[in-house]
Amino acid sequence: MALQAIQPDLAALGASLVAISPQLPEHNRELIRTRHLTFEILTDRGNEVASRFGLRFALPDDLRRLYLTFPLDLEKFNGDASWTLPIPARFVIDQQGVIRHAESDPDYTTRPEPEDTLAALRALAPARTA
Amino acid sequence: MSLKAELKALQTRLEAGRSPEALAIMHRAVDDLRKSGVTRILRVGDQAPDFRLPNANEELIDSRALRERGPLVVTFYRGRW
Numbered sequence: 001m002a003l004q005a006i007q008p009d010l011a012a013l014g015a016s017l018v019a020i021s022p023q024l025p026e027h028n029r030e031l032i033r034t035r036h037l038t039f040e041i042l043t044d045r046g047n048e049v050a051s052r053f054g055l056r057f058a059l060p061d062d063l064r065r066l067y068l069t070f071p072l073d074l075e076k077f078n079g080d081a082s083w084t085l086p087i088p089a090r091f092v093i094d095q096q097g098v099i100r101h102a103e104s105d106p107d108y109t110t111r112p113e114p115e116d117t118l119a120a121l122r123a124l125a126p127a128r129t130a
Numbered sequence: 131m132s133l134k135a136e137l138k139a140l141q142t143r144l145e146a147g148r149s150p151e152a153l154a155i156m157h158r159a160v161d162d163l164r165k166s167g168v169t170r171i172l173r174v175g176d177q178a179p180d181f182r183l184p185n186a187n188e189e190l191i192d193s194r195a196l197r198e199r200g201p202l203v204v205t206f207y208r209g210r211w
Contacts, residue, residue, distance in 0.1 A: 003205065014200035018191065020183065023209040028186035031210055040191050042183035044206075052179040054171035055206055063159045066152055072211055086206040087163065089171065093178045093202040097194070100201075102174050106163035108208055117203055124201055 004037055006114045013121045015092075020044045022078040022085065045079065050086035055104065059083045092120045100124055144211070178204075 003017060010017050017039040021028075028041040047056040059067070059074070064083050067074060075081050089104035090112045101120035103112040145153060172178065180194040196202050 010203065015203055016196040016200060017203040017205070018193070018196070019205045019207060021207050021209045023211075025184055025186050025188050027210055032186050040185045042185055042191055044181075044183055049179070049181045049183060050206055052181070053206070057163055060159055060162065062155045066155050074209075077209065077211060085208045087171070088208065089206045091172070091178060091204045093193075093197050093204060095197055095200065097178050097180065097197060099172055099174055099176050099178050102172065104171050104206075107160045121201055121203070 002114055003039065004035065006118055007038055009118055010121070013118075013125055015121050018042055020049060020086070022047050022050075022074075022080065024077065024079045027077065044086070046082050047084045047086055050084075053086075053089065053091070055086040055089050056084050057087060059085065090117060092117065092124065094124060 003019065007017070019039065019041045020043075021041070022044050025043050028043065031037060031041060044050055050056045064074075074083055074085075087104050087106050088108045089102070091099050091103075092101035094100050100123075101117070103116065105112075145156065148156070178193075178197075180192075180197075182190045182192050185191050193202060193204070
């Protein structure tokens with residue numbers, strides 16, 4: 001995950017990073033082990049938190065049937081039967097909980113570049129109390 | 131590997147060897163989502179919901195505790211498949 005590469009910059013800016021997906025913690029343990037990740041990756045069962053950010057969508061029936069043939073059984077992988085996923089997105093949230101930067105795109109191949117996230121954080125930095 | 135190269139590899143892995151019919155279903159789902167679902171996503175200036183979710187070791191992580199220490203970056207992704 002390219003986000004790992006900007007961890008030192010994030011730390012220098014006093015920022016934390018969490019990644020959220022619906023997949024079960026066992027898959028996140030695997031990711032941390034194989035990719036040597038040092039940030040938290042969290043399990044959002046049923047995409048409940050994603051829903052509160054306006055990101056949850058249900059897979060259409062044809063896509064769901066197709067995934068099962070791959071085979072990709074999201075019910076098993078995510079431990080819930082909802083067949084929902086989050087729209088890929090990134091938010092920068094300030095200390096008061098206000099969203100200061102937001103990016104999303106339904107096409108997961110165009111996820112936000114880490115550099116854009118850093119630029120948003122740098123823009124925030126002068127407003128932070130030391 | 132850069133993010134773009136990584137995503138390309140991911141896309142190739144998910145789409146490799148798929149029939150044109152399969153690819154059409156996959157791409158149509160993205161197009162439909164783009165048309166339908168993007169207006170209710172939280173925006174700059176909105177209050178972000180706080181959350182508590184389990185990490186890889188099943189310990190609960192509290193977003194409010196994190197953001198009170200400094201800016202919090204939250205990334206949503208589909209999964210490692």
